[in-house]
Amino acid sequence: MTNKTTVAIDTDLRRTIKKLAAWLDISQGELIGRAIAQYEKVILNQGVDLDPSEKSGKGEIDTILQAATEAIWSEDPETKAIQQKLQKGPISLDKILLNNWDYGLES
Secondary structure, eight states: OOOOOOOOOOHHHHHHHHHHHHHHTSOHHHHHHHHHHHHHHHHHHHOOOOOHHHHHHHHHHHHHHHHHHHHHHHHOHHHHHHHHHHHHOOOOHHHHHHHHOOOSOOO
C-alpha cells in the first residue's frame, strides 16, 4: 500500500536521493526504505550503551549467574543438555529443507 506524503528536505538532499535512485534504478521511496533498514541494522549491531554505573554491576551479575548455571548443570546434566540446545537456537530453514529433501534418487 502506497501513501503519498510530504516531507520537508533541503534541495541538495532531494537531488542526492534522485541521483541515487536513478543510478540504482529503484524508486525514491525504495531508496529511502533501504537506507532506513541499513541504518537500523547499524544501530542494532552497535547495541545500547550502558551507564558506567550499570557496566560495573553487570560484570558482577554475570559472574554470579554463570556460577549458578554451572552449579545447576553439575547437578543435572539433562538440564544442561536441554539448555545448551536452546542456546544454540534452531538450525536454519535451508538446512532443514536440505536434510529432508526427497531427491527422487533413493531406491
